[in-house]
Amino acid sequence: MNIDALLALIRREVIRGRRLLVMLTAVTGAAFLLTLVGGEAISVIAVSLAGVSAFLSLLGPSGDLAGDKLLGHLEADQVLPVSSRLVAAGRLLGASVRLLPVVIAALAIAVVVWRELEAGPLGMLLLVVIPLVSLLLASLVSWTLLALNARWQFRNLWWLPITLVMGPQILTSALPTPVKAAIARWVASSARGLAAFAVTPGGLVVSFLTITLLPAIVFAGATLLYASGLERYRYDANALGTMLGKAPKRELGAIGKGPLLAVARLRIRLSLEQQRRNGIFLLILLVVLLIGSEELQDFARIYVRVVAVMLPAGIAMQLTAARSTGYLEGMQQLPHSARTVALGHLAAIAVMAVPGAVVLLLGRLAAGRTPGFVEGLSIWSWFVVGGWIAAVLAVWLKLRYLAMMAGAVTLMLLAWYAIVGGEGMAVQIGATINGFQSIRLSAGAALPVAMAMLVAMAGVPLFAKGVETYQFRGKGE
């Protein structure tokens, strides 16, 4: 094995993600310190913060890989003078190094658990075991995500988790009752048999070996899958073009006919290109909602929401890609005010929120309810609110603003804690949620419509400011 190349691949994986790694390590480190010095309520907040950071660190390598595939950088790995498996192994191991925030977050949790259990000196073992097990589990997840992402288009696999959960239920529901009963009996007896075997000496050995070998097995499998994906990878320049949000000529030509309409048409056209598959899924889900079995309808109801949200949210994704690659300058240079450009985007989001809302309404109709215009307006408004907030953040949000907002929220929470204490905070948070729920139920469509108007009014100037102040400094900066 070429150890130098393996180490170089690991190093590259870590170096490329260092900014996120340093940031998340700092956040989890601060959270860890808070758990050491803070009380119970502070520890809960700190552990939550650490958990979010740890989760983000899990997604970093997969995001980088998706970028490599989109930009064609994976070709460079294909032609390295080392085997695909070595490239895969280096990348997977590098991804594990990037999970340092997970270890620190787990340490913070371990401290809280240790204190809660009053475990004493022997419990110190928890401080080692919990971070190690967390690192191992996070690595397994990270390797699996990377391997799946390398072999297939990750964004096309969004249906997989829910299908894995719901699939067996749907399949068994279609079986005749005696067969279902027989399967249930077999599952129960197998579980009992396994449980009995697990406590025998042989069972303990097998369990131990399984737990010990599991990481090795997953690593080997992920390496093979990643290597296979690397060998099959083909650069698709068109995918990049669509993602970057290059303007189709016809839509640019419409600018002379009215800027707001032209911008909206451009975004809708790009969304239709990018979300074609989701549109087809939506139609299939609609058919399932109308004529499917009860189990299938339950399955479809979950998915319809996901797909429906993705349609307007796709515009925020276009903007994120355009911002990171400099294509947002195209919007900046249009001979119209930034507010008009912002309104054009809002109009596009409003249009893209319609199909999902219609399908959800039809689903409710199929379930025997008679939804009215107000209910439809309510659903549509929520989609607009979500899509527009995402789009505004995609254009306006800068690291500086994010830090300011995080700082303000932290100060607010600390002040709140100082005034009412931990228990008082918990009670007030619960009361706030309940209050919001009761307003939501009693206000009907008025709440989402008011929210939509509010975020539209607040978002347009922010979006416009984001466009006006945008300055492309290259991807590496």
Place this chain on the structure above:
Amino acid sequence: MSEGPAILEVTDLTVRYPTFTLGPVSFVLRGGETVALLGANAAGKTTLLRAVTGRLRDRQGRILLAGREPREAPPAWRARVGFAAEKPQADGALRVREWFAFLADCYPTWDTAYQRDLTARLGLDAGERIGALSRGTAVKAAYVAAESYRPDLLVLDEPTNGLDPVVRLEFLQMLGNCFAAAPERALLFSSHLLEDVESLCDRALLLREGQMVRELPGSELTEARASGRLTALVADVLRSAP
């Protein structure tokens, strides 16, 4: 034409896209040769270069690099070809020196002293992030990355694109010196700039709408160059109907 060993043999290479087909194209590059690939935009130059460097795998026909088909050769064989695209194929978050250090550990024949020399001669700031490189600097970085392990075949895609006149001249001289002293190596590059072709290459291959329409051998190139007719000659070939 050079009488050196065949570095690259391309026979009936064909690449099919939904709206464009390259080939069938056949040619041979021998050790010591510097060959230019000329053609209008979308003539298939980059597709051809990507295919011969092993980046394009869905193709027909035969490519032999130093006697072996790259698709069937062991991974180490890939060190025999270097490719500099217009932009470095590396994550923008890496600094240039970090990218070079990575490649140095992957390529057994990487010559760090040579890389430092090339970096210095091209005035490349190795501390810059790849994503922040200007067009010309990106070309330089891609070239140093492809040349520092001295591959048998160096392939450059529009190498002087974006270089300022001073650096361009230095770059062309450097390329000329490298390959004049290396009869066992060959250079294949694409360009729109006939001055580059004039100053650097022994032979030119002219590509039009995916077809190799003409080969300008050294003698014809020299003659056209001497009579100042090179631009007109190339333009005539690229313009005429297939």
